[in-house]
Amino acid sequence: MVVSNLIWSHSVITRRLLLLTAAIAVIGANSLTLSPIAASVAVAFPGRSAADVMTAAAFYGLATAASALLLAAVADRIGAERALVRALWVLCVSLGLAALAPALWVLIAAQALAGVAAGMALPAIYTLTAQVAAKGRESETLSFVLTGWTLSLVVGVGLAALLTDLLHWRAVFVVLALSALALAFGVARCGEWGSVVRSGAPTSPLTALRVPGVPVVLVNVAAYMTAFYGLYTYLGPYLGEVMQFPVSFSGLAIAVYGVGFGVAAPLGRWVDRHETGTVACLVFAGLIVVYLGLAAVAALPLLLLVLCLGWGVGNHLGLNLLLRRLGELDSAQRGAIMGLYSAITYLCVFAGALLYRPIFAHHGFAACAWASAMLVLPALGWALGQWRRKQTALE
Structure with a gap:
C-alpha cells in the first residue's frame, strides 16, 4: 500500500510538472513565433509590412509586464492553480482572436490580451513549481519546468514556420489556442495543488517589495x-x-x-x-x-x-x-x-x-x-x- 501510494504521488507530481512545462512552452511559442512568420502575416493585411506586424509583439511585451505587475498577486488570493486556469482561458480566447483577425489592429489587440494572460500565467507557473517541488529537489524541479522555454524556442518556432508554409499562418494560432484550452482543462482536473492562499491583508507589488x-x-x-x-x-x-x-x-x-x-x-x-x-x-x-x-x-x-x-x-x-x-x-x-x-x-x-x-x-x-x-x-x-x-x- 505504501509503495502504491508513493508511485501514485510521483505520477501526480510528474503530470503536474508536465502541465506546467507545456504551459510555458505554449506561452513562449506565442511570444517567439511572430517574428519568423511576420512576412507571411503581413500579406494578409494589404499595405502592411512585416515591421508593422511586429508592433503586435511590442504590445504583447508591454501588456505582459503590466499584467505581471498588477495581476500576479491574484494568485496569492485565489490560489495559483485557479489563477493559471483563468489565464489559460484568456490566452485561448486571445489566440483564437488572433487566428481570426480580419485586420492588423485586431491582431495587435489580440496579442496585447495574450500578454495580459501571460503576465498572470507565468508567475502562477513559477509559484506552482515551488509548491509541488519535493524538499531538497527544488532546483531539479524548477529546471524541469524551465525546459518549456527550450521547447518554445527549438520546437515551437520551427513548427510555426512549418505550419505557415504547409497551411497558413492562422493555423499557428489555432494550434496554440487549442493547446491553451487543453492545458486549462488539464490544470483544472489535476485537483489540489497545495496552494498557499493568503488569509491576511491582500498582497501587491508593494507588499512583496517589503519582504x-x-x-x-x-x-x-x-x-x-x-x-x-x-x-x-x-x-x-x-x-x-x-x-x-x-x-x-x-x-x-x-x-x-x-x-x-x-x-x-x-x-x-x-x-x-x-x-x-x-x-x-x-x-x-x-x-x-x-x-x-x-x-x-x-x-x-x-x-x-x-x-x-x-x-x-x-x-x-x-x-x-x-x-x-x-x-x-x-x-x-x-x-x-x-x-x-x-x-x-x-x-x-x-x-x-x-x-x-x-x-x-x-x-x-x-x-x-x-x-x-x-x-x-x-x-x-x-x-x-x-x-x-x-x-x-x-x-
Whole structure:
C-alpha cells in the first residue's frame, strides 16, 4: 500500500510538472513565433509590412509586464492553480482572436490580451513549481519546468514556420489556442495543488517589495536579464549584417543556445546536492567567462557556436538560482513576488534592446558581450555574500 501510494504521488507530481512545462512552452511559442512568420502575416493585411506586424509583439511585451505587475498577486488570493486556469482561458480566447483577425489592429489587440494572460500565467507557473517541488529537489524541479522555454524556442518556432508554409499562418494560432484550452482543462482536473492562499491583508507589488531580500534579488534579476536580452537582440544582426552569414547560421546559433538551455535541466539535481551559495558563485563566474569568451571569439563562427551552447547552460542555471531564491523568501506572497520578476524580465527586453543599440552601433558585438559580462557581476557579488554568510554561520 505504501509503495502504491508513493508511485501514485510521483505520477501526480510528474503530470503536474508536465502541465506546467507545456504551459510555458505554449506561452513562449506565442511570444517567439511572430517574428519568423511576420512576412507571411503581413500579406494578409494589404499595405502592411512585416515591421508593422511586429508592433503586435511590442504590445504583447508591454501588456505582459503590466499584467505581471498588477495581476500576479491574484494568485496569492485565489490560489495559483485557479489563477493559471483563468489565464489559460484568456490566452485561448486571445489566440483564437488572433487566428481570426480580419485586420492588423485586431491582431495587435489580440496579442496585447495574450500578454495580459501571460503576465498572470507565468508567475502562477513559477509559484506552482515551488509548491509541488519535493524538499531538497527544488532546483531539479524548477529546471524541469524551465525546459518549456527550450521547447518554445527549438520546437515551437520551427513548427510555426512549418505550419505557415504547409497551411497558413492562422493555423499557428489555432494550434496554440487549442493547446491553451487543453492545458486549462488539464490544470483544472489535476485537483489540489497545495496552494498557499493568503488569509491576511491582500498582497501587491508593494507588499512583496517589503519582504526582506526581495529588492536585492530583483536588482540582480534586472541586471542579469538586461545582459541576456541586450546581447541576444543583436546576435542576429551581427551575424547577418556584419559577418554576412546566411540566415540559417543565425538560426543555428539561436538553436544551439536553446539546446544548451535544455540540456542544463539535469544539472538541477547537482544544484540541489550542493550548498546554494557555492553553486551560485560557480555559475555566475562561469557565465561571466562565457560572455567574455563571446567577446573574444566574435569573429570565429565555430567557437561562437560552442560558446552559445555554454551560454544556454549558464543562463539556465543562473535563472534557476534567482527564481529559486525568490520562491523561498515568502511562500504566502509568491504570486506577487513572481509577478515582479516577470514584469522586470519583460521590461528588460526593451531595456536591453535600447541600451545596447548605441554600444552595438559604435563599438560592435564584442563590446556588447563585454557589457553583459559586467552586468552579471552584481549577481556574482550577491552569490559571494550568500556564501560568506553561510561560512560565517558554520564557524
